[in-house]
Amino acid sequence: MDLYEYQAKELFGRHGIPVPAGKVAATPAEARAISAELDTPVVIKAQVKTGGRGKAGGIRPAAGPAAAESEAEHVIGMDIKGHIARRVLVEAATVPFEEYYAAFLVDRAEGAFLAMVSAQGGMEIEELAARDPDAIVKLPIDPVAGVDADTARQLVGKAGLPEQAAPVLEKLWRVLVEEDALLVEVNPLICTADQQIVALDGKVTVDDNAAFRHSWEYAEESVSLEAQAKAKGLNYVKLDGKVGVIGNGAGLVMSTLDVVAGAGAAPANFLDIGGGASAQVMADGLEIILADPDVRSVLVNVFGGITACDAVANGIVTALQLLGERGHGTPIVVRLDGNNAEVGRRILSDARHPAVRQVSTMDGAAELAARLAAGA
Structure with missing residues (x-):
C-alpha cells in the first residue's frame, strides 16, 4: 500500500527524520487556519498517490493565510493522472541550498535490499538514471547487517552528500525495516542554507501482509x-x-x-x-x-x-x-x-x-x- 506524502512524513517524524512543519487540510478554510498557525510562507501540496504533482499544478506556494486558502481551493478536487486530491498538505516553505535523492527498497529482481543515493535530486530519477547512470550510487544491503553508521557514511561519501546526511540515511533504513516497508524514498532530500538535512518530500510503500504487526490507519482516502x-x-x-x-x-x-x-x-x-x-x-x-x-x-x-x-x-x-x-x-x-x-x-x-x-x-x-x- 502506498502512503500519502503526509503519512510518510508522519512515519519519518516518528523515526527522528527532520521534515518541514505542516498539517493536512481537507478544506480551504482549514488550509487558511494551518497557514496562520505556522505564521510563515507555506506550500500547498496535493495529496495524491502519483507523481507529477508539480507539473500538474498540484504544488503551489502561498505567502500567507489568505493565499493559502485561495491556492487550496484550486488544488482540492484537482484530478492528477486519475487521482483526485481530497486533501492538501500545508507545509512551511523550505528553501533548499542543495537537493539530493535517497531511497531504500526491496529489489525483487535480486531478492535483496538496495540503497540508491544521488547528489542530484529534485527530478525524475528514471530520467537521471537514463541520462547519467553513474550519478546514482547503488549498493546492495545485507539484510542482517543493515545500514549502520559506517554503511551510511560509505553511501554519502560515494554519492557526494554532506556528512550530516549519514544519520538521516540510517533513520530512513530503520523506517524500511521497522515499518515493514517495501520502499522508502525521499526526493528531494535537501540541505538548507544553515546546513540542516530535511526530507522535503516522502514516498513510502508498506507491505499489506505485515498489517497485523502495526496499528496503521492508512485507509484509502481518495477515489483514485x-x-x-x-x-x-x-x-x-x-x-x-x-x-x-x-x-x-x-x-x-x-x-x-x-x-x-x-x-x-x-x-x-x-x-x-x-x-x-x-x-x-x-x-x-x-x-x-x-x-x-x-x-x-x-x-x-x-x-x-x-x-x-x-x-x-x-x-x-x-x-x-x-x-x-x-x-x-x-x-x-x-x-x-x-x-x-x-x-x-x-x-x-x-x-x-x-x-x-x-x-x-x-x-x-x-x-x-x-x-x-x-x-x-
Missing part, C-alpha cells in the same frame, strides 16, 4: 482509479501513457505493454483480468480504463483459454451499454484469439458499436491503438 479497481478486485496499475491496455494473464499484459511501446506509444495502465474472468470483470475493467482522462485509445488483447473469447466480447458489449455516451468517445481496438475467438468476433461485429475496431494480430492491434491515441 487504482482504489476503484481494487474495490472491484481488478489487478490494475496506473501508468503515464495514453493507450489503455486490458489482457488476460500477467505475461500477456506485459507483452502487450512492450508491443504498444514498440509501436511508438506509451501504455496508460496495466490491467490483468485474469485467466477465468467473467463478462462482468471485463466490463468493470473497461469502465475503469475509460474513466482515465489520459486514455486516448484502448487495446483489449485476449487469448482465450479458461476465459473464452465470447465472454470477453459480451463483457465489452455490456460495458459499452452501461457507459452509454461515455463509451463512444474513446476508440477500442480488440484482438481476440484462442477459445471461442470466432464467436467473440461475431458478437462484436453484430453489436456494431462505433468505438470498436477488431484486428486479428497483436502487432497490428497495437499499431492501430498507437495511431488512434496520437489522433491519426
Whole structure:
C-alpha cells in the first residue's frame, strides 16, 4: 500500500527524520487556519498517490493565510493522472541550498535490499538514471547487517552528500525495516542554507501482509482509479501513457505493454483480468480504463483459454451499454484469439458499436491503438 506524502512524513517524524512543519487540510478554510498557525510562507501540496504533482499544478506556494486558502481551493478536487486530491498538505516553505535523492527498497529482481543515493535530486530519477547512470550510487544491503553508521557514511561519501546526511540515511533504513516497508524514498532530500538535512518530500510503500504487526490507519482516502479497481478486485496499475491496455494473464499484459511501446506509444495502465474472468470483470475493467482522462485509445488483447473469447466480447458489449455516451468517445481496438475467438468476433461485429475496431494480430492491434491515441 502506498502512503500519502503526509503519512510518510508522519512515519519519518516518528523515526527522528527532520521534515518541514505542516498539517493536512481537507478544506480551504482549514488550509487558511494551518497557514496562520505556522505564521510563515507555506506550500500547498496535493495529496495524491502519483507523481507529477508539480507539473500538474498540484504544488503551489502561498505567502500567507489568505493565499493559502485561495491556492487550496484550486488544488482540492484537482484530478492528477486519475487521482483526485481530497486533501492538501500545508507545509512551511523550505528553501533548499542543495537537493539530493535517497531511497531504500526491496529489489525483487535480486531478492535483496538496495540503497540508491544521488547528489542530484529534485527530478525524475528514471530520467537521471537514463541520462547519467553513474550519478546514482547503488549498493546492495545485507539484510542482517543493515545500514549502520559506517554503511551510511560509505553511501554519502560515494554519492557526494554532506556528512550530516549519514544519520538521516540510517533513520530512513530503520523506517524500511521497522515499518515493514517495501520502499522508502525521499526526493528531494535537501540541505538548507544553515546546513540542516530535511526530507522535503516522502514516498513510502508498506507491505499489506505485515498489517497485523502495526496499528496503521492508512485507509484509502481518495477515489483514485487504482482504489476503484481494487474495490472491484481488478489487478490494475496506473501508468503515464495514453493507450489503455486490458489482457488476460500477467505475461500477456506485459507483452502487450512492450508491443504498444514498440509501436511508438506509451501504455496508460496495466490491467490483468485474469485467466477465468467473467463478462462482468471485463466490463468493470473497461469502465475503469475509460474513466482515465489520459486514455486516448484502448487495446483489449485476449487469448482465450479458461476465459473464452465470447465472454470477453459480451463483457465489452455490456460495458459499452452501461457507459452509454461515455463509451463512444474513446476508440477500442480488440484482438481476440484462442477459445471461442470466432464467436467473440461475431458478437462484436453484430453489436456494431462505433468505438470498436477488431484486428486479428497483436502487432497490428497495437499499431492501430498507437495511431488512434496520437489522433491519426
